[in-house]
Amino acid sequence: MERVLRLKTEAMAHHAPRCSFTALMVLLITCCATAAAAGDDHELTHLHFYFHEVNAGEPNASVVNVASLHKNGSTFGDVNVFDSALREGPSPVSRLIGRAQGIGVHASLDESGGLTATDIVFSDYGEYSGSTLSTTGHFNVSGPSERSIVGGTGKLRFARGYMISELLSSTDTAIVVVFDLYFTLSY
Structure with a gap:
């Protein structure tokens, strides 16, 4: 047993x-x-709108060159500050939805691009009014640019993702750039 x-x-x-x-x-x-x-x-959000910049030297300029070395005609080292309109469409009279405020540095020896740090401030954009998105990264003079979305405030707090921008039109006095932003909000 x-x-x-x-x-x-x-x-x-x-x-x-x-x-x-x-x-x-x-x-x-x-x-x-x-x-x-x-x-x-975490759902992917896509926002689509247009950046309208009025060149320095023009009435109501939205970009100003604040530092320039201008050695040998190069723009390398130039620093620009901007406060440009964000609009619902490509027309300069389309609905104003906010501002793109930041700095751009010509940081490429071959002048093919530079670095931007931009706060996208929404003033009239539905549920995002009063909120911001922060982006940073390299911009290309020709072709599309991809930059990181590194944060936000208000309803866009903790945003992470990317922004694609591409020049839509350019004149002697202004440029229009299309912005497509893709991001998630992680709480």
Whole structure:
């Protein structure tokens, strides 16, 4: 009888770790699946609007060159400050939705682009009115540019994503750039 009892105890001891291991694996998989599902709650938001800049030297200029080396006709090292209109459409009389305020530095020796740090300030843009998005990154003189969305305020707090911009039109006095922003909000 003692031997039978000992064999049953050994058998139970042998199977107990498997049950604990299996239970642990099920728990781990459940936790991972829950965490992954929670991460999927962050919906991608897309905003589309137009940047309207009036060149320095013009009445109502929205960009000013605040530092310039101008050695050999190069713009390398120039620093510009801007406060340009953001509009719903490409027309300069389309609805004003906010401002793009920031700095641009001509930081490329071959003058192909530079660095911008921009706050997009929404004044009349539905639920985002009063909120901002902060972007930074390289802009290309020709072709589209991609910059990072590194944060925001108000309804756009904790925004993370990217912005694609591309020159739509250019005259001697102004430029229009199309902005497409893609971001998520993580709380």
